[in-house]
Amino acid sequence: xxxxxxxxxxxxTLATAFLTIFSKNPIHSAIYLVLCFFSIAGHYLMxxxxxxxIVHIIVYSGAIMILMLFTIMLMNLNKEDEKNKxxxxxxxxxxSFCLVALVLxxxxxxxxxxxxxxxxxGEDYQSIKVLGQVLLNDYMVPFEFAxxxxxxxxxxxxxxSKKEHINN
Amino acid sequence: xxxxxxxxLLLAPLAGFLINIFAGKKLSGNLSGTLGSLAVAxxxxxxxxxxxxxxxxxxxxxxxxxxxxxxxxxDINFGFQLxxxxxxxxxxxxxxxxxxxxxxxxxxHDDENIxxxxxxxxxxxxxxxxxxxxxxLLIMFIGWxxxxxxxxxxxxxxxxxxxxxxxxxxxxxxxxxGDLGFLIGIFIIGYLFHSVEYNDIRNIIASGExxxxxxxxxxxxxxxxxxxxxxSAQIPLYTWLPDAMAGPTPVSALIHAATMVTAGIFMIxxxxxxxxxxxxxxxxxxxxxxxxxxMAATIGLAQNDIKKVLxxxxxxxxxxxxxxxxxxxxxxxxFHVITxxxxxxxxxxxxxxxxxxxxxxxxxRNMGGLKKVMGITFATFMISTLAISGLPPxxxxxxxxxxxxxxxxxxxxxxxxxxxxxxxxxxxxxxLVFLTFxxxxxxxxxxxxxxxxxxxxxxxxLIVLAxxxxxxxxxxxxxxxxxxxxxxxxxxxxxxxxxxxxxxxxLMGIAVVGALIGIGLAYxxxxxxxxxxxxxxxxxxxxxxxxxxxxxxxxxxxxxxxxIYAIGSFFKNVTEAAISGFVFGLGRAATLIGAQGRYIxxxxxxxxxxxxxxxxxxxxxxxxLK
Amino acid sequence: MENILQxxxxxxxxxxxxxxxxxxxxxxxxxxxxxxxxxSIEIMLNAVNLLLVAFSTYHQDAAGQVFVFFSMAVAAxxxxxxxxxxxxxxxxxxxxxxxxxxxxxx
Numbered sequence: 001x002x003x004x005x006x007x008x009x010x011x012x013t014l015a016t017a018f019l020t021i022f023s024k025n026p027i028h029s030a031i032y033l034v035l036c037f038f039s040i041a042g043h044y045l046m047x048x049x050x051x052x053x054i055v056h057i058i059v060y061s062g063a064i065m066i067l068m069l070f071t072i073m074l075m076n077l078n079k080e081d082e083k084n085k086x087x088x089x090x091x092x093x094x095x096s097f098c099l100v101a102l103v104l105x106x107x108x109x110x111x112x113x114x115x116x117x118x119x120x121x122g123e124d125y126q127s128i129k130v131l132g133q134v135l136l137n138d139y140m141v142p143f144e145f146a147x148x149x150x151x152x153x154x155x156x157x158x159x160x161s162k163k164e165h166i167n168n
Numbered sequence: 169x170x171x172x173x174x175x176x177l178l179l180a181p182l183a184g185f186l187i188n189i190f191a192g193k194k195l196s197g198n199l200s201g202t203l204g205s206l207a208v209a210x211x212x213x214x215x216x217x218x219x220x221x222x223x224x225x226x227x228x229x230x231x232x233x234x235x236x237x238x239x240x241x242x243d244i245n246f247g248f249q250l251x252x253x254x255x256x257x258x259x260x261x262x263x264x265x266x267x268x269x270x271x272x273x274x275x276x277h278d279d280e281n282i283x284x285x286x287x288x289x290x291x292x293x294x295x296x297x298x299x300x301x302x303x304x305l306l307i308m309f310i311g312w313x314x315x316x317x318x319x320x321x322x323x324x325x326x327x328x329x330x331x332x333x334x335x336x337x338x339x340x341x342x343x344x345x346g347d348l349g350f351l352i353g354i355f356i357i358g359y360l361f362h363s364v365e366y367n368d369i370r371n372i373i374a375s376g377e378x379x380x381x382x383x384x385x386x387x388x389x390x391x392x393x394x395x396x397x398x399x400s401a402q403i404p405l406y407t408w409l410p411d412a413m414a415g416p417t418p419v420s421a422l423i424h425a426a427t428m429v430t431a432g433i434f435m436i437x438x439x440x441x442x443x444x445x446x447x448x449x450x451x452x453x454x455x456x457x458x459x460x461x462x463m464a465a466t467i468g469l470a471q472n473d474i475k476k477v478l479x480x481x482x483x484x485x486x487x488x489x490x491x492x493x494x495x496x497x498x499x500x501x502x503f504h505v506i507t508x509x510x511x512x513x514x515x516x517x518x519x520x521x522x523x524x525x526x527x528x529x530x531x532x533r534n535m536g537g538l539k540k541v542m543g544i545t546f547a548t549f550m551i552s553t554l555a556i557s558g559l560p561p562x563x564x565x566x567x568x569x570x571x572x573x574x575x576x577x578x579x580x581x582x583x584x585x586x587x588x589x590x591x592x593x594x595x596x597x598x599x600l601v602f603l604t605f606x607x608x609x610x611x612x613x614x615x616x617x618x619x620x621x622x623x624x625x626x627x628x629x630l631i632v633l634a635x636x637x638x639x640x641x642x643x644x645x646x647x648x649x650x651x652x653x654x655x656x657x658x659x660x661x662x663x664x665x666x667x668x669x670x671x672x673x674x675l676m677g678i679a680v681v682g683a684l685i686g687i688g689l690a691y692x693x694x695x696x697x698x699x700x701x702x703x704x705x706x707x708x709x710x711x712x713x714x715x716x717x718x719x720x721x722x723x724x725x726x727x728x729x730x731x732i733y734a735i736g737s738f739f740k741n742v743t744e745a746a747i748s749g750f751v752f753g754l755g756r757a758a759t760l761i762g763a764q765g766r767y768i769x770x771x772x773x774x775x776x777x778x779x780x781x782x783x784x785x786x787x788x789x790x791x792x793l794k
Numbered sequence: 795m796e797n798i799l800q801x802x803x804x805x806x807x808x809x810x811x812x813x814x815x816x817x818x819x820x821x822x823x824x825x826x827x828x829x830x831x832x833x834s835i836e837i838m839l840n841a842v843n844l845l846l847v848a849f850s851t852y853h854q855d856a857a858g859q860v861f862v863f864f865s866m867a868v869a870a871x872x873x874x875x876x877x878x879x880x881x882x883x884x885x886x887x888x889x890x891x892x893x894x895x896x897x898x899x900x
Contacts, residue, residue: 002801010810017814017837021821026829033833040840046798047851052859056843059866064836064873071877072829075884085826085893089774093823096781101816103785107792108808118799118852125856134856135863146867153871160878163885771896774826781819 013039026072030065037061051128173214174231174248178297180210184290192283201273204286208269208293212262219255226657242362249303249366253658257300257434260509261427265293267629271517272418274625275524285325292318296427300434305354305364312350315428316343322423323415335411342408346398353391356384370441389442389449396432401483402490403460407721409483413475417520420475425482425516426509433489433505437498441660444496454494458585461487465592470715472701473530474519477600482512484589488571491586497574498659499652503644504567510640511552511564514633518549521622522604526615532603533701539605541619544627546605548634553601555637557594558683563640569679576675587682594686602694799851807848814841828880828890839869
């Protein structure tokens with residue numbers, strides 16, 4: 001039952017990802033991407049990582065995608081007027097897609113699995129409580145740096161998108 | 169207190185230098201000259217203070233500023249040592265320096281770069297003081313190089329004339345050879361003693377405990393002597409000194425007669441305890457000194473340029489001093505250095521006064537009869553000439569006689585050579601005097617019209633120096649020598665002092681008779697027969713060889729300079745072409761690749777991303793799939 | 795506790811995220827609309843996040859998931875700055891077609 005669910009969910013993820021890319025209208029791309037993110041959240045749930053799934057939905061579907069949609073609408077890109085790339089470029093893209101896939105899969109297949117056998121220890125490692133403890137004890141400094149990074153990017157974004165006052 | 173005074177000693181000329189070099193253009197010539205003289209006069213006053221103090225207490229003043237370099241069991245201090253020897257040197261460096269500064273105010277009056285002249289002179293005095301004051305060999309080396317630099321700057325002071333520049337370069341390069349020897353000597357000394365402090369070296373040698381490699385010590389002494397040769401113009405590095413007369417006359421007097429050229433003697437005297445251990449090197453020093461003395465005196469016989477004669481006489485006198493050093497009679501050499509500084513400075517300044525009156529004319533064939541016009545110059549010049557010729561009771565008699573006496577007791581052959589050189593000295597010096605001051609004037613009418621006695625600023629130093637040349641011998645009279653007593657703490661093994669016996673009086677007599685013979689010869693030739701040296705084209709035979717300085721410059725040119733040029737042009741034409749061809753080839757290849765490669769950078773982000781992805785692929789493939 | 799990896803195994807997740815990553819890379823190369831290229835980059839980031847979570851579960855270690863948080867923070871920062879740049883670009887050339895952005899050429 002879980003296996004079936006996994007395959008359906010995976011197929012859905014890949015399909016929406018492809019649709020994101022192939023949609024002519026950026027709005028449609030965005031919507032497909034939101035669906036893709038939801039399916040990935042589904043994967044997280046299957047790992048029993050509920051907190052992560054929630055954060056994922058909030059950050060990606062809630063924040064990032066809304067930001068993107070706003071931008072699209074701000075720029076009035078809500079139409080299917082994008083010209084295709086040249087045939088050569090698209091061919092190169094397809095070839096490199098195949099190449100990347102080939103290389104990655106070949107690398108994974110070639111890397112033999114070690115003698116490590118998977119056993120469930122029963123230990124709690126992904127509840128909010130444990131994650132919070134790990135995040136704020138072991139990863140305290142990176143955590144603070146992340147907050148600084150977000151602050152800096154916020155200032156940067158404000159500065160960049162501000163209208164420039166060019167003299168005459 | 170002592171540290172501050174010692175620093176004042178050094179800072180006074182430094183301040184003079186800085187003011188004159190940076191602000192001198194805005195000052196009038198007289199003001200910058202006064203400032204320069206004042207700076208050196210301050211140093212002289214401080215030196216006098218220290219001199220009296222050390223003469224009373226007998227304790228040298230040690231000033232250690234800081235540790236300059238720190239190595240494992242090898243520290244080099246930046247310190248100064250004001251002992252009997254260095255103070256003696258400081259006395260006449262600053263004393264004669266002050267007089268010559270005063271003289272220069274008038275002598276360089278018309279020069280547009282007078283502020284630079286005084287700046288360089290002050291700098292020279294500063295470096296000379298560092299040279300003699302340093303408490304170790306490395307500090308001495310700073311001064312050593314510094315005076316070389318100042319000598320170069322001042323010889324080429326009238327830089328608009330190419331031959332003067334060449335003379336400056338020649339002096340610099342010749343000195344450089346010697347400096348290299350000196351430096352190697354310092355290295356070996358440092359290696360042997362783990363110190364370059366004079367006191368440390370002396371204590372190590374005196375204790376006799378350290379196991380010193382005598383072969384290395386000999387090489388060190390030889391290298392140091394080569395350094396002294398370069399600075400003090402001994403064979404084979406003497407040829408720069410006569411050419412150095414291209415500089416203004418006060419420079420010749422201060423640097424190339426009285427002070428800088430005695431640096432080599434100072435250094436050897438300073439390190440007398442090292443040289444005492446190497447008798448072979450001492451022997452070489454004595455022989456080199458004697459030969460230099462004779463050769464320079466011979467060349468001096470035939471020169472017609474008034475300053476060239478004095479230059480060769482300087483080389484000759486320095487040779488005599490080195491001979492004394494070679495015999496281990498350091499006090500005697502120092503004595504001659506001092507008297508020589510007095511009378512040679514006076515002679516040079518006197519010749520400067522003559523040249524001043526003659527409007528730049530230096531050829532004695534065009535002079536004559538100046539006695540009537542230039543009374544003071546003539547009188548002072550005559551005193552100094554008598555001093556250098558070695559007639560009693562002038563100072564030169566005592567010092568030269570002591571050298572010859574020492575030589576007589578050590579090596580009869582060298583004594584004969586030295587005596588011959590002395591006779592020649594008397595001859596050519598009186599030849600100079602007779603040609604310049606006696607008989608009738610041989611120059612042009614215009615020059616004759618201009619002849620005048622020099623102003624007071626020029627004659628005052630002449631008078632002072634002439635008095636010193638007259639009575640300077642008093643510091644070391646035979647029998648009761650103040651100088652020997654004074655220098656005793658500095659010199660490890662004092663020379664044997666010979667009681668005044670029959671031999672000594674006989675030697676004195678011989679010396680005086682020799683000098684009189686030289687004077688007599690000069691008198692018969694140039695006064696009785698009224699000869700004038702022939703023009704350049706008429707000189708023939710051996711005289712021509714001597715007149716052309718034994719063709720030493722030409723030989724050096726052919727044997728050393730030309731082959732070096734040949735090697736240089738070989739490297740320039742062959743090696744450099746190959747190397748630059750290779751380098752330029754690389755450059756051209758890079759340009760070519762770049763010219764093609766710039767098409768890859770076409771500005772298309774998509775293309776960049778494609779290349780990026782492919783590159784990433786190949787990296788992953790290389791890492792995981794090889 | 796029941797765990798999905800006991801049923802499916804880590805291999806399938808590796809293949810899934812590898813493919814997802816390829817799709818993202820393909821999107822970056824295929825499209826010329828800068829916003830869609832951004833979305834493709836997000837897909838790639840999510841592929842990596844998914845793999846991190848998978849391995850976190852596999853090793854039963856919270857560190858992997860913590861790392862995903864950081865990755866999300868960085869992604870958010872990146873999107874904010876990137877979109878601001880796009881807005882600035884749009885203001886200058888009135889579209890965000892990357893083929894029109896050739897002025898980076900030296």
